[in-house]
Amino acid sequence: MNVITQNFGPAPVPLIPDSAPFTPEQRAWLNGFLAGLYGGAENASIPSAPPPPAEDFPWHDPTLELEDRLALAEGRSLPRRLMAAMAQLDCGQCGYLCQSYAEALADGRETSTALCQPGGKVTRDAVKRLMADVKVAPAAAPAVAKPRGETTRLLASERLTGKGSGKDVRRIVLDLSGTGITYEPGDSLGVVVRNDPTLVEACLTRLGARDDDALREALSAERDIARPLDRTLDLLAGAARDAREGAALRRLADGEDGAEPADADLLDLLEAFPSARPPLADLIASLPTLKPRLYSIASSPRATPGRVELCVGVVREARRGRMRDGVASCHLAFRADAVPAYTQVSHFRLPGRAETPVVMVGPGTGIAPFRAFLQERAALGLKGRSWLFFGDRHAATDFLFAEEINGWKRDGTLQRLSLAWSRDGQAKDYVQHRMIEDAADLWRWLQEGAHFYVCGDASRMAKDVDAALRQIAMSEGGMTPDQARDWIVALARQGRYQRDVY
Numbered sequence: 289m290n291v292i293t294q295n296f297g298p299a300p301v302p303l304i305p306d307s308a309p310f311t312p313e314q315r316a317w318l319n320g321f322l323a324g325l326y327g328g329a330e331n332a333s334i335p336s337a338p339p340p341p342a343e344d345f346p347w348h349d350p351t352l353e354l355e356d357r358l359a360l361a362e363g364r365s366l367p368r369r370l371m372a373a374m375a376q377l378d379c380g381q382c383g384y385l386c387q388s389y390a391e392a393l394a395d396g397r398e399t400s401t402a403l404c405q406p407g408g409k410v411t412r413d414a415v416k417r418l419m420a421d422v423k424v425a426p427a428a429a430p431a432v433a434k435p436r437g438e439t440t441r442l443l444a445s446e447r448l449t450g451k452g453s454g455k456d457v458r459r460i461v462l463d464l465s466g467t468g469i470t471y472e473p474g475d476s477l478g479v480v481v482r483n484d485p486t487l488v489e490a491c492l493t494r495l496g497a498r499d500d501d502a503l504r505e506a507l508s509a510e511r512d513i514a515r516p517l518d519r520t521l522d523l524l525a526g527a528a529r530d531a532r533e534g535a536a537l538r539r540l541a542d543g544e545d546g547a548e549p550a551d552a553d554l555l556d557l558l559e560a561f562p563s564a565r566p567p568l569a570d571l572i573a574s575l576p577t578l579k580p581r582l583y584s585i586a587s588s589p590r591a592t593p594g595r596v597e598l599c600v601g602v603v604r605e606a607r608r609g610r611m612r613d614g615v616a617s618c619h620l621a622f623r624a625d626a627v628p629a630y631t632q633v634s635h636f637r638l639p640g641r642a643e644t645p646v647v648m649v650g651p652g653t654g655i656a657p658f659r660a661f662l663q664e665r666a667a668l669g670l671k672g673r674s675w676l677f678f679g680d681r682h683a684a685t686d687f688l689f690a691e692e693i694n695g696w697k698r699d700g701t702l703q704r705l706s707l708a709w710s711r712d713g714q715a716k717d718y719v720q721h722r723m724i725e726d727a728a729d730l731w732r733w734l735q736e737g738a739h740f741y742v743c744g745d746a747s748r749m750a751k752d753v754d755a756a757l758r759q760i761a762m763s764e765g766g767m768t769p770d771q772a773r774d775w776i777v778a779l780a781r782q783g784r785y786q787r788d789v790y
């Protein structure tokens with residue numbers, strides 16, 4: 289946990305941040321305790337009673353299904369049940385963490401139920417169901433400082449996937465010179481982005497506001513125009529002069545199955561509902577803020593001083609006759625020049641002792657932090673036991689960083705390499721199939737103290753890798769399902785099972 293510090297006199301007094309998983313009472317007690325410990329008696333409120341036990345969030349596991357998460361939160365308060373409905377990634381895309389978003393919804397500071405992007409419609413529907421029975425009075429939302437970042441320069445956007453691949457995955461290189469940005473292998477980079485100017489111009493045209501530069505800047509840099517919120521739909525429905533348009537907007541706002549246009553962006557709405565034109569200031573205020581995106585850093589500062597490298601999957605799909613571009617991935621891949629960015633410090637870290645074995649499971653863009661780990665180990669000349677599981681669609685076109693990885697295998701930086709190509713054979717072949725095939729060796733590595741890391745897709749891959757690990761504990765360790773679950777929990781508590789999944 290990060291602890292922020294504040295100066296109260298002789299020594300800086302650490303404060304428990306609001307995002308830490310404590311109740312206000314527990315936080316107050318801990319802050320008093322820390323003040324006593326650091327600040328001396330004159331400025332401390334020494335607690336007289338021990339804190340209540342820290343609240344546990346058993347549902348805070350992105351590999352659990354929504355139903356299971358909700359079941360684990362049954363009987364808890366509304367904010368906790370709402371938290372269980374979130375995707376449990378603490379990814380920050382909603383502008384909060386899972387816990388603080390749920391609390392903001394429950395006490396009315398946040399009115400949009402659709403901000404959990406990884407949770408998607410399933411989370412949104414669950415949140416709506418949970419909120420349906422309670423009347424929450426909207427409270428004034430506190431101004432949330434949006435990270436501004438420091439300006440890095442794009443040095444390269446190079447395609448890693450070969451000709452004929454169905455995916456466009458890029459190595460993005462950013463120049464850090466002139467910035468104060470530093471990072472460690474395992475950290476993520478927060479990228480502050482701008483919307484596609486073509487999309488912004490099309491919205492301005494529909495709004496009859498092409499001369500409005502303030503509006504252009506708001507739509508370019510401040511507001512998310514890809515995912516209007518319920519409150520935008522409400523506003524448009526209220527403003528629609530055409531009754532049929534108003535009714536259709538109301539169906540969308542109510543999340544009715546089959547309501548069209550589905551997955552609409554702002555331009556879709558402006559095109560489909562030309563009679564719905566609320567005051568521009570209200571429309572802008574109703575849109576969500578444009579959030580920075582996080583990327584697992586794919587380089588080690590020892591190997592690439594003054595630079596940071598990312599491995600970015602380009603998100604691009606056609607819908608209703610228009611290409612829908614992922615805001616950040618397409619910005620980085622095709623348009624970026626100056627990129628404001630900041631380091632998001634992570635818990636994801638190589639073991640403290642160089643001789644501890646490491647097992648890394650990172651299919652697809654999940655390879656990113658493991659390239660950073662391996663670059664770091666190569667730069668330090670470490671040849672200890674390291675094992676990488678990588679997979680993607682086709683060996684010929686989708687083996688990301690193949691040359692470097694094969695080089696590390698040859699020079700001993702990487703001791704074992706297990707590969708799985710999901711679309712080269714008749715049946716799907718995934719990283720967890722390699723784990724099961726090598727179960728005896730993998731179990732031995734774990735018994736010898738290996739740290740086990742997983743990075744990449746949360747919704748399917750991380751879940752299945754977790755299941756494979758349990759299966760190995762049962763088949764090789766002779767455990768019952770309950771013992772295997774407890775063993776995995778203990779592994780995670782020791783910091784030996786770390787996940788960076790999204």
Ligand SMILES: Cc1cc2nc3c(=O)[nH]c(=O)nc-3n(C[C@H](O)[C@H](O)[C@H](O)COP(=O)(O)OP(=O)(O)OC[C@H]3O[C@@H](n4cnc5c(N)ncnc54)[C@H](O)[C@@H]3O)c2cc1C
Nearest residue numbers: 379514551552582583584600601614615616617653656790
């Ligand atoms: C800790 C962390 C590390 C990460 N590391 C990496 C990494 O190393 N590499 C990597 O590639 N990614 C990584 N990600 C994911 C990354 O942050 C972005 O989420 C990803 O690049 C997509 O962002 P985008 O802005 O391009 O797409 P977005 O604009 O956010 O779109 C994302 C998805 O939402 C859909 N969408 C857009 N508009 C709508 C709409 N109106 N309705 C419904 N759906 C819509 C899009 O079709 C798309 O599928 C990481 C995430 C986290 C949290």
Ligand SMILES: NC(=O)c1ccc[n+]([C@@H]2O[C@H](COP(=O)([O-])OP(=O)(O)OC[C@H]3O[C@@H](n4cnc5c(N)ncnc54)[C@H](OP(=O)(O)O)[C@@H]3O)[C@@H](O)[C@H]2O)c1
Nearest residue numbers: 601603604651652653654679680681710718745748749752
């Ligand atoms: N919208 C887009 O255009 C787009 C494109 C790519 C990725 N994404 C998203 O971006 C995120 C990461 O993408 P990525 O490139 O890192 O990875 P990815 O494309 O999701 O997958 C990488 C590899 O993992 C395989 N895989 C799929 N399900 C798996 C499972 N249950 N267990 C183990 N392996 C599995 C894939 O196989 P198969 O695909 O053959 O099943 C593929 O070989 C994902 O959330 C993905 O949904 C979006």
